[in-house]
Amino acid sequence: MNSINQRGIGMTSQRTRERLINRLKEQGIKSETVLQAIRNTPRHLFIDEALSHRAYEDTALPIGFAQTISQPYIVARMTELALSLGKPNRLLEIGTGCGYQTAVLAQLVDRVFSVERIEPLLDRAIDNLANIGLSNVICRLADGTMGWEDRAPFDVILSAAAPQVVPPELLEQLAPGGMLIIPVGPEGEQMLTVVHHEAESGEMKTYPIEPVRFVPLLAGITQV
Numbered sequence: 001m002n003s004i005n006q007r008g009i010g011m012t013s014q015r016t017r018e019r020l021i022n023r024l025k026e027q028g029i030k031s032e033t034v035l036q037a038i039r040n041t042p043r044h045l046f047i048d049e050a051l052s053h054r055a056y057e058d059t060a061l062p063i064g065f066a067q068t069i070s071q072p073y074i075v076a077r078m079t080e081l082a083l084s085l086g087k088p089n090r091l092l093e094i095g096t097g098c099g100y101q102t103a104v105l106a107q108l109v110d111r112v113f114s115v116e117r118i119e120p121l122l123d124r125a126i127d128n129l130a131n132i133g134l135s136n137v138i139c140r141l142a143d144g145t146m147g148w149e150d151r152a153p154f155d156v157i158l159s160a161a162a163p164q165v166v167p168p169e170l171l172e173q174l175a176p177g178g179m180l181i182i183p184v185g186p187e188g189e190q191m192l193t194v195v196h197h198e199a200e201s202g203e204m205k206t207y208p209i210e211p212v213r214f215v216p217l218l219a220g221i222t223q224v
């Protein structure tokens with residue numbers, strides 16, 4: 001596991017953090033590796049100080065620009081899926097947001113490539129990740145609908161925002177044996193979906209996982 005530096009430990013919130021871990025277990029998260037990464041990740045450092053007393057609740061919280069930090073349960077679920085076929089070497093995350101999910105993933109994967117379309121959020125995420133000492137992440141201001149062609153192929157592509165249909169570019173950038181984890185569908189009707197690129201047949205197999213609520217995957221970038 002790539003580790004987070006001492007600054008992120010925060011003695012005061014140890015009990016509250018353990019309560020969150022217990023809740024994730026009750027909801028069916030089984031991977032000890034994933035639970036440990038969530039336990040180690042100082043979620044309070046990723047959000048506004050005014051909200052930090054709610055950092056270890058299992059809810060999405062506002063991070064500005066009409067976006068939210070992902071709910072710990074969904075971060076755990078998607079991370080568990082990402083590791084389900086073995087440890088990925090190269091993972092593309094779409095929707096860096098404040099960098100919370102990125103931080104969880106970066107502890108478990110060799111290299112994380114992460115794209116975000118809102119510049120001030122991306123800047124904050126880069127600071128947050130450096131602050132806790134994770135250096136195996138490369139971030140980029142870009143429209144993730146297109147994936148990240150120059151860095152492809154990826155063992156896992158994981159999207160924190162929901163398109164109406166799966167963008168074909170993402171499928172093209174999956175390594176053989178790779179997996180796309182993505183919420184798909186209109187607001188109120190999204191399904192967390194896994195598309196597995198089967199190495200032997202070369203076929204793309206789609207598996208519905210569970211109904212979810214994500215912000216929409218939007219085209220273009222926003223610079224401020």
Ligand code: SAH
Nearest residue numbers: 069070095097098100101117144161217218
């Ligand atoms: N995992 C993030 C949650 C971010 S919410 C966290 O834990 O903080 C989803 C993010 O996806 C938002 O920041 C939004 O700006 C971003 N997003 C939406 N469409 C996108 C696109 N086409 N390309 C890149 N990022 C996108």
